């Protein structure tokens with residue numbers, strides 16, 4: 001569904017993407033995980049036609065990026081990182097304008113808006129001005145807007161940034177539902193739990209380079225199953241074990257104060273890059 005080969009992007013002052021190669025399958029939920037400045041937004045902007053690549057090739061649902069621009073764009077729905085709804089218009093008006101831009105006929109447009117607002121549980125807010133919605137509601141309207149023209153691929157750039165834990169989980173459930181209904185999903189995040197919970201496969205991006213790409217389970221298993229955090233003078237040291245007994249034996253044999261926990265994706269990222277995803 002998405003094929004990226006030797007993708008590079010250079011801005012005047014930064015080499016934002018360095019020889020990125022990856023493939024996302026139809027129906028897959030793929031996460032790009034990395035710290036601020038890793039190149040996640042740049043990737044999404046290139047894939048959705050908002051920024052030009054410097055070199056390399058990208059194919060979306062069989063269309064070459066750069067060729068037949070309108071058809072290629074129709075393959076994609078985009079939920080950008082910052083809220084870009086018109087605050088002074090209602091939920092319905094925001095969606096209606098988008099449908100008109102995609103030249104959907106009136107009957108189809110109105111039916112699809114109703115359908116999607118129910119789908120994202122915003123049916124009762126159709127007439128509400130966007131400025132009167134909560135952050136989580138605005139995200140859901142943006143997701144409905146991105147799905148309006150029935151794209152094959154939904155791109156979500158940091159879909160839950162700034163939301164509280166309850167709303168984050170609601171958005172996660174919605175994203176899973178969208179995937180279950182057949183849409184391929186490509187998302188970026190710097191939240192470890194988000195990638196761990198949602199993604200079929202995760203690519204770790206660090207300073208423009210994909211350092212590893214695998215399923216969350218395989219990535220975590222690289223470190224072992226159990227982690228022991230030990231607070232040293234001014235740092236945290238973490239030790240990894242394949243079974244719980246080994247970890248407990250280590251605790252019993254040492255005087256330090258340890259916290260035992262399950263290995264998570266942060267451990268894999270840390271081991272590969274020496275950095276936390278922040």
Ligand SMILES: Nc1ncnc2c1ncn2[C@@H]1O[C@H](COP(=O)(O)OP(=O)(O)OP(=O)(O)O)[C@@H](O)[C@H]1O
Pocket residue numbers: 011012013014015016034035036037038039040041042043190
């Ligand atoms: N328009 C631009 N002009 C120049 N440099 C840019 C531009 N956009 C991004 N960059 C640089 O490219 C690199 C990657 O930025 P990008 O926004 O893609 O990272 P990111 O992983 O999405 O980070 P964040 O989560 O902070 O948005 C950074 O070094 C950034 O400063």
